[in-house]
Amino acid sequence: ATFDRIEAVEPKIQAYVTVTRELGLKMAREVDEKIARGEDPGPLAGVPVAIKDNMSTAGIRTTCSSKILENYIPPYDATVVEKLKAAGAVFTGKTNLDEFAMGSSTENSRFFPTKNPWDLERVPGGSSGGSAASVAAGEAVVALGSDTGGSIRQPAAFCGIVGLKPTYGAVSRYGLVAFASSLDQIGPFARTVEDAALLLNVIAGHDPKDSTSADIEYPDYLSFLNQDIKGLKIGLPKEYFIDGIDAGVKKAIDDAIKVLESLGAVFEEVSLPHTKYSLPVYYLIAPAEASSNLARYDGVRYGYRDFEAEDVVEMFSRTRAEGFGAEVKRRIMLGTYALSAGYYDAYYLKALKVRTLIKEDFDRAFTKVDLLLTPTTPTPAFKFGEKTSDPVSMYLSDIFTMAVNLAGLPGISVPAGFDGHLPVSFQLIGKPFDEGTLLKVAHAFE
Numbered sequence: 269a270t271f272d273r274i275e276a277v278e279p280k281i282q283a284y285v286t287v288t289r290e291l292g293l294k295m296a297r298e299v300d301e302k303i304a305r306g307e308d309p310g311p312l313a314g315v316p317v318a319i320k321d322n323m324s325t326a327g328i329r330t331t332c333s334s335k336i337l338e339n340y341i342p343p344y345d346a347t348v349v350e351k352l353k354a355a356g357a358v359f360t361g362k363t364n365l366d367e368f369a370m371g372s373s374t375e376n377s378r379f380f381p382t383k384n385p386w387d388l389e390r391v392p393g394g395s396s397g398g399s400a401a402s403v404a405a406g407e408a409v410v411a412l413g414s415d416t417g418g419s420i421r422q423p424a425a426f427c428g429i430v431g432l433k434p435t436y437g438a439v440s441r442y443g444l445v446a447f448a449s450s451l452d453q454i455g456p457f458a459r460t461v462e463d464a465a466l467l468l469n470v471i472a473g474h475d476p477k478d479s480t481s482a483d484i485e486y487p488d489y490l491s492f493l494n495q496d497i498k499g500l501k502i503g504l505p506k507e508y509f510i511d512g513i514d515a516g517v518k519k520a521i522d523d524a525i526k527v528l529e530s531l532g533a534v535f536e537e538v539s540l541p542h543t544k545y546s547l548p549v550y551y552l553i554a555p556a557e558a559s560s561n562l563a564r565y566d567g568v569r570y571g572y573r574d575f576e577a578e579d580v581v582e583m584f585s586r587t588r589a590e591g592f593g594a595e596v597k598r599r600i601m602l603g604t605y606a607l608s609a610g611y612y613d614a615y616y617l618k619a620l621k622v623r624t625l626i627k628e629d630f631d632r633a634f635t636k637v638d639l640l641l642t643p644t645t646p647t648p649a650f651k652f653g654e655k656t657s658d659p660v661s662m663y664l665s666d667i668f669t670m671a672v673n674l675a676g677l678p679g680i681s682v683p684a685g686f687d688g689h690l691p692v693s694f695q696l697i698g699k700p701f702d703e704g705t706l707l708k709v710a711h712a713f714e
């Protein structure tokens with residue numbers, strides 16, 4: 269049924285770079301066979317799952333929506349992909365993204381932009397726009413995305429679904445094509461909080477193949493559902509409730525706060541004084557790491573190569589000039605500059621120090637409250653082309669999500685209602701490895 273749905277709506281939505289119909293049907297048959305043999309088919313038996321096209325899938329093209337990886341077929345599976353297979357999932361395909369996950373609208377995909385299922389003239393958000401749209405449009409039941417500065421939560425908000433960025437280290441990054449390694453995390457998209465918890469159960473856990481993976485006890489995330497939230501303290505960071513928030517977003521959030529209050533949650537204003545530095549700090553650290561991570565695309569080891577060049581140096585530069593799009597080049601240049609001799613201390617090192625201050629703001633807030641509530645985005649989904657000529661206005665769409673990555677915390681975007689015909693969401697931010705509390709509150713609200 270999901271593949272039929274893809275056939276019917278995909279020409280309009282364009283959520284997928286690659287649809288894996290044959291493979292998916294084969295995986296579904298294998299689940300049936302397991303059941304027939306009396307074996308446990310796994311917690312995601314037969315569930316159609318879409319995977320963002322920056323996660324390695326053995327034998328399936330993994331493009332990062334970039335020309336430089338257009339025909340790259342990985343020889344191995346990402347750990348999350350292996351885990352999905354073991355859980356009985358059925359792969360629907362690989363979803364579109366902003367090239368190398370850099371962007372907030374999927375307009376930076378080198379192939380095509382994905383449309384927002386609620387309004388085809390608007391963006392689905394990004395960079396995991398394909399994953400979010402696939403779930404919102406019924407082209408998958410759940411999906412995986414990656415979030416470096418908001419790329420799960422922001423598209424989830426624009427598409428009216430649940431999106432969760434786990435604590436840094438909770439989900440293995442092995443096989444996730446690296447953008448900014450100290451910020452990247454994989455997480456679930458789902459239509460319900462319960463589905464998100466179920467998918468998180470499958471993908472979370474320690475992985476020796478990722479040196480930043482946390483070796484701790486992981487709870488059963490489903491056990492946090494249907495719990496009382498009476499007396500839970502929720503902080504409202506005053507720096508996140510600023511002028512410039514769309515009136516419809518503000519109203520939906522105020523209503524959500526009332527609902528949570530009626531369920532017994534207690535709200536309190538808190539302050540995260542270094543919030544205003546998140547954007548500049550993010551746009552030093554993320555491009556710095558990206559410039560280093562993307563050095564490997566040289567026309568030799570992966571994907572696209574220029575064949576016109578006369579010598580090897582020209583081959584490197586022509587391959588990269590043709591293979592990368594404008595936003596990726598902008599980030600490589602920004603990052604290379606921030607890391608260069610003479611500027612390192614003034615930019616990169618200073619950014620790392622301010623990152624610590626941002627983290628300490630959260631530590632302090634969590635001595636007073638159990639979690640935080642903010643808008644996920646300042647506005648609902650915007651129109652195609654509205655922000656493409658001004659990179660900074662595009663960067664600002666993640667203004668409420670970036671600090672969470674800088675501090676390594678878990679964050680979930682929860683649908684709160686509508687502004688006209690467009691979905692609006694709020695974000696819950698938790699203590700490290702306290703995804704359970706986020707799911708509990710989100711589920712109580714839902």
Ligand code: GLN
Nearest residue numbers: 369370371416417418419
């Ligand atoms: N929009 C932010 C950026 O362009 C975040 C992207 C992401 O989370 N992958 O970097």
